Amino acid sequence: GRIILTRLQRLMGVVLAATCYFVMVQHLTNLYMAERQPVEMFILFGGNVYSFLFWAVQIIPGMAVPLVLLLHPRLGGNVSVIVLASILMIMGGLAQVYVIIIGGQAFPLNLFPNMEISSTYFDGQVGSYTPALPELLLGLSGAAVMVGIVMVAIAIFRFLPLSLADADVDPDHVHNIIDQEDEAVEEADAGPVKL
Template sequence: MMKHAKGELIARPHPPSRGATGQFASLKRYQSLRPSYFTLTMATLNPRHEEGFFYLLAAIGGLVSAVGIGAALYMEHSGHVVTGMNNQIVWGLPHVFAIFLIVAASGVLNVASMGSVFGRTMYKPRAPLSGLLALAMISGGLAVIMLDLGRADRIIVAATHFNPTSVFGWNVILYPVFYGVVAVYLWTMMERRMYPWMKVAGFATFIWRIVLTTGTGSIFAFLVARQAYGTALLAPMFIIMSFCWGLAVFLVVQSTMYAWNGLTLPPLVLQRMKNLLATFIAAVLYFTIVLHLANAYYAKNIAFEYFILFDSEFASMFWIGQILVGTLLPLALLFYPPTAARALWVNIAALLVVVGAYFHLYVFIIGGQAFPLDIFPGYDVKSSFMDGAVDHYSASLPELLLSLGGLGIAFTMTTIGVRILRFLPQDDFAQLEAAGD
């Protein structure tokens, strides 16, 4: 396969020499070795403009991050009175953003696992980018969670006082180890001497990301107090959600990087990845249906199910945001032949999945708290503390800025990461064909 029109590399031939595992050798090095294969350029930007554009993006990301941190300082100074959260809805928009980033961070690693653990050759060149995205997103998510604490200044206490029965307590182990295994995994992928350890590191990363997402789901699974939570189903459901959301983010970032470099995602790769995304979307839908059916089966939870599905501000978010925009529409785009074959529509489908994920988490986290606790089953209750009453939440500006700050951190880390290190996936089609992948 050869280069086609300017800015549209469809594929490239097998490189003449490779390392032990080969597939991650740098694009630039290949260019210097076999310049005839490569005339690809930044599609529309000359190097100086391209560099300027990078600094612009990094500055925007940095600014959004800085504003988010500033908002957190304002909240820290004033107290949570400046947020829309209260004593009934105790977790708000920052938690929606943070949990999305954390769940998607572990999910994006699935791309790497497909290559290293399940031996799918096509995914191996994508492993470094998936590792970088994982680190970037989990950093953004954790920053938001930690800066939203009532006493963010005491975060060190979380490291020095450990409660083994707390899922949050487990996080003190889960997250640092996650950073560690992903960093080592990246090292084995990007340092030739470490190649022999790549499979072991990949396998360890896969196991740990499953453990980590089990922990995230268990944060809610272990809550006996509220009808929206308290089911073991949430642990596997969060894992499949992470697969779906992580892959959607990966597709969008990958396409952006290809476009940046004047490349087009090879049709074979696009086809495989969009099929995988569709499978994950369907799996999340399956879990969603099972969760709500199971809840509706229990008489004690019927009122809550009616509330969340039909009789609240969250009902439209569920049906339109989560189901229509985040599930059915992407599935249609990914299976309808005229759109399924085009990178643009696949990317739109992936973006819709991300939008749907936010609706999903908003309904799950905020909606789950808005419904009153059933402290006295069989009684109508009221009090000065919102007993028996549905609560209404609207995020304040500082919360929104803090939440966006998490995205800013993830964006900045990714932008800088792909700029200074070799993260652009490089497909080796001869190898793919040889592997029958």
């Protein structure tokens, strides 16, 4: 099933590229708006856990590395590459949700502009958050329910193919370009023939 794997790999790469585009548009738009600039600078360049998660988990290993892995022409249809890219994308997605939700709430807000207000309760401090056990269990149970719904839907609707063989996926399959590329890669990997 190299054809279907290559097609799905390319599709995953295109969807990831679109996600990268929308993340870039979101942050550039927020940097353009004057009232959102402090929050964006806090998330992007604040030197805190949120900016670390943004750059070191979401952007570089969660988007850039999988994008290169998925769209590299010599890695087409490689199952281990697809699995690695998927795991990195999931980690990047979880980091993105954490940065958006928790990072947005941790930023110290100016509730009353042009007013001097003070208290003894952590004024102007960056908030920290550690999820409690019930919150972790709630998140895991939500993921488990989602996996259960997908499994039931797969069993009821039977939309997964029975075989991923190239001839079954494409009945008119002949020795096409993907097979020719595969043979060229195998020949190149074999090295020169010694007589």
